[in-house]
Amino acid sequence: MAFISKTGIPAKKPAHSPQKSIALCGGSTCKVPSRAVALRTSLISAVSREQSTADMVLIKGTSFQMGSTEFSDAKPIHAVTVTSFWMDTHEVTNAQFEAFVNATGYRTVAERPLNPADYPGVPADKLVPGSAVFTPPSQPVSRQNPLQWWQYVAGANWRHPQGPQSNLVGKGNEPVVQVCYEDAAAYAKWAGKRLPTEAEWEFAARSGRKNTTYYWGNNLKPNGKWVANIFQGSFPTNNTLDDGFRTAAPVKTFPANPNGLYDMDGNVWEWCSDLYRPDYYQKSPIANPKGPNDSFDPDEPGTVKHVQRGGSFLCSDQYCIRYKAGSRGKGETSSASNNLGFRCVRTANKF
16 A cells, blocks of 8 residues: 655645736737736636546446455445546546646645654754655565655655656656645646545446456456556565556556546555545445545554555555455555555536
8 A cells, every 4th residue: 555654744725926927929029918818718727627528437326335355444345326427537647737736836745845843853954845755675574564665755746756866757648646635636626626435436446347356357467468557576675567567657558447447456546535444334324425524543543544545556465455346545644655646536417
């Protein structure tokens, strides 16, 4: 699962810089649009985003059996009914997230200064913006301590997923990573969408299949081919790259499921709107469950977490098997990592 130790700051509204004029140059005269014209244009753009279902598919709601007998926090398997909704065919890409940032000036949590009050005992010179990066050790280690392969890297953020030395050149079609829950929710709101509930996410991922080991079926490699971007080899030190990718793959690289959705298994974890509790399924409502009112994780009491789904390129049967059907992930709300992204949905009755 994704790194769950705190790597950012509490959710706060980002500071907004003064609006800059847009100069429209023609010949020797530069014309700046009036505030009224600029405002009307921005409203038209917002309406367009809210109405568009480009790169989305309609998931027709019905009832299904949610959960898994293999994972304690996914028990019991229970009946759930969801109403119809639109879902992004793929994870939000770097290019899409860049368009959002360019339009709004948004700064992700990983890019913002850290508040010393949130990190008692940490020297001031270590409180620099950054995030968690998978850094495989050079020799075999015990798999009991994930801090042996996760490092807090100064300067790691969505533009530099693995640290300052990395960039997004040629990677516009890869899923954006290093985004925490607040960042994902901000993008979704700007796009006129929202983050999926985990019930919606699992229903869409199952795509009508029942009681299968994986969302695509029961065989790890159907017809001898990898159908999801996960970890092959000896985790965490030796990735054999049998599926062709060390980190995230461009969206739509692997086959879509029957609903026309890509990467519902592996590639990057995806944020859901639900707060996380391991006992939620014991009292979950049947119709359109939206998660508990509060968060609780016995592994880290007092830490607010949201549900994550789908697994990532770091999942393997040696360590993290939470890419399997019905499984649940969890992540601290203000934390990000280079194997964590998201996709959006929109309620169908808006159209």
